[in-house]
Amino acid sequence: MPVKQISVFLENKSGRLLDLTRALGESEVNVRAMCVADTSDFGVVRLIVDDPDRAHDSLKGKGFTVKETTVLAVEVDDTPGGLSRVMAPLVEQEMNIEYLYCFLEKSADNAIVIIRVEEAEQAVGALKSKGFRVVPADELYTM
Amino acid sequence: MYNPEIEAMDREKLASLQLDRLRDTVKRCEENVPFYRHKLKEAGISWKDLKSIDDVAMLPFTTKDDLRENYPFGLFAVPTGEIVRIHASSGTTGTPTVVGYTTRDIDVWAELVARALVSCNADPSDIVQVAYGYGLFTGGLGLHYGVEKLGASVIPISGGNTKRQIRMMADLGTTVLCCTPSYALFMAETAQEMDVDFRQLRLKSGIFGAEPWSDNMRDKIERLLNLSAFDIYGLSEVMGPGVSIECEEKNGLHIFEDAFLAETINPATGERLQYGQQGELVFTTINKFGMPLIRYRTRDVTTLDDTQCPCGRTHVRMKRVSGRSDDMLIIRGVNVFPSQIETVLMQIEGISPHYQIIVERVGGLDMLEVEVEVSEEMFSDRIKALEELQQVITDEIESYLGIGVKVKLMEPKSIARSEGKAIRVKDNREI
Numbered sequence: 411m412p413v414k415q416i417s418v419f420l421e422n423k424s425g426r427l428l429d430l431t432r433a434l435g436e437s438e439v440n441v442r443a444m445c446v447a448d449t450s451d452f453g454v455v456r457l458i459v460d461d462p463d464r465a466h467d468s469l470k471g472k473g474f475t476v477k478e479t480t481v482l483a484v485e486v487d488d489t490p491g492g493l494s495r496v497m498a499p500l501v502e503q504e505m506n507i508e509y510l511y512c513f514l515e516k517s518a519d520n521a522i523v524i525i526r527v528e529e530a531e532q533a534v535g536a537l538k539s540k541g542f543r544v545v546p547a548d549e550l551y552t553m
Numbered sequence: 554m555y556n557p558e559i560e561a562m563d564r565e566k567l568a569s570l571q572l573d574r575l576r577d578t579v580k581r582c583e584e585n586v587p588f589y590r591h592k593l594k595e596a597g598i599s600w601k602d603l604k605s606i607d608d609v610a611m612l613p614f615t616t617k618d619d620l621r622e623n624y625p626f627g628l629f630a631v632p633t634g635e636i637v638r639i640h641a642s643s644g645t646t647g648t649p650t651v652v653g654y655t656t657r658d659i660d661v662w663a664e665l666v667a668r669a670l671v672s673c674n675a676d677p678s679d680i681v682q683v684a685y686g687y688g689l690f691t692g693g694l695g696l697h698y699g700v701e702k703l704g705a706s707v708i709p710i711s712g713g714n715t716k717r718q719i720r721m722m723a724d725l726g727t728t729v730l731c732c733t734p735s736y737a738l739f740m741a742e743t744a745q746e747m748d749v750d751f752r753q754l755r756l757k758s759g760i761f762g763a764e765p766w767s768d769n770m771r772d773k774i775e776r777l778l779n780l781s782a783f784d785i786y787g788l789s790e791v792m793g794p795g796v797s798i799e800c801e802e803k804n805g806l807h808i809f810e811d812a813f814l815a816e817t818i819n820p821a822t823g824e825r826l827q828y829g830q831q832g833e834l835v836f837t838t839i840n841k842f843g844m845p846l847i848r849y850r851t852r853d854v855t856t857l858d859d860t861q862c863p864c865g866r867t868h869v870r871m872k873r874v875s876g877r878s879d880d881m882l883i884i885r886g887v888n889v890f891p892s893q894i895e896t897v898l899m900q901i902e903g904i905s906p907h908y909q910i911i912v913e914r915v916g917g918l919d920m921l922e923v924e925v926e927v928s929e930e931m932f933s934d935r936i937k938a939l940e941e942l943q944q945v946i947t948d949e950i951e952s953y954l955g956i957g958v959k960v961k962l963m964e965p966k967s968i969a970r971s972e973g974k975a976i977r978v979k980d981n982r983e984i
Binding site for chain 2: 417448509
């Protein structure tokens, strides 16, 4: 159940993040989770939104460099050690985590971890076999 | 060929024609231009001393500063009543320079451009879109008169309004496009946005000039615009576009030697160089009456080649201009031409052809920064992949130039587009 993530290339220039978020607001796209990775010159903003296709098209139309990537969303207990428990099955299978970021679920006491790995299917299998719930895309977008 | 008798003239016969015209030009300068009368007297030489075409080397140089100092009409060799056209350089650096043409000059110029058009596979049945600026700049009107002389149809659209350019191209079935190479690339980008496919258009030749470009850029233009791209060279002081032109061999630009006597010199010493040696290009106009110029220093760096060209034209060829002897950047003692950086960038996959070079002086040290746009295809959401791309570009440029550079990845379309000459270098040094 891969989740669509929207990635945007931004120059490190004042106001660019404002431009991006403003563009999303104007297109009535709601942001679920967000993560900014940056270097001294540029940054990549990764977004989970309620309507990835609309976000993609409207940002592209506004001149942003946009890419869709697939990531996994896993539910973990919002308790100490929760994140490390989810790492373990992936490490056991020698899977390389490119990046991850988390956010809290509004309606429950859980956290959601967004994970980007090369071998998505294998990762889903490994997580499910250890009893983790992989959140379906539709559920995530409307959380 | 448009004028095979001249364009394929035996070189000995050509030299004798050139000598007659050179003597006549210098005579007119002596008689009618006080600046030259004084200068030639000072050099102790007269038109009567010119016995062979190589004697041109005895004549003094003319520089852009001479043109500025004699602004506006000081170098005209005819009364202003005989001048029918005036052009001027943009004058971004200092006083503008003004040039004047007689009726005969305009006609000679038109013929040279007609020859250039034929050299680029054009004929009277063609529809030529002239997207060089019309006005004081010689590009637009220069090409325009040549197209009419040839008997082809001209669309005098001038520069700018890119969407209309593309619509015209599609609707009118333009077969030949004339503009700057950077504008051609900009058109390709705009056409993409408009969903216009160049493969559906009728373009066959593109005549591009007014700024230095590389063979890699040519490949890109030919691929994107689906045409055969030719380099045209000229400068307003000497005439305008049509001083030299590529033929189908695309191995150097034939200089119209019945109108322009070409030499290369060592820019530092003024010493005349042999064919095959790279140096600064110097022109003497030998078929111009309004404003003839003796040994005008162009500051353009090139190499002349007098070997026989398979196309049959006998006129000497110049290599594409590799840079300017005066806009050459010296970065920590290393000579850098923007065209070198362009060559490197064009060889790297995923880079758009838009770039800008920024020179800064930080704590007494010159720093070269190259801003490069990342193409949509190349964008990865992994920082590592982007950093690798940045590193590849840095390494390639450093190994080519032999100096360190800082490469900055930019968002597509963030570097200012120009609808005329591209501004490739921003030199922020205070020296």
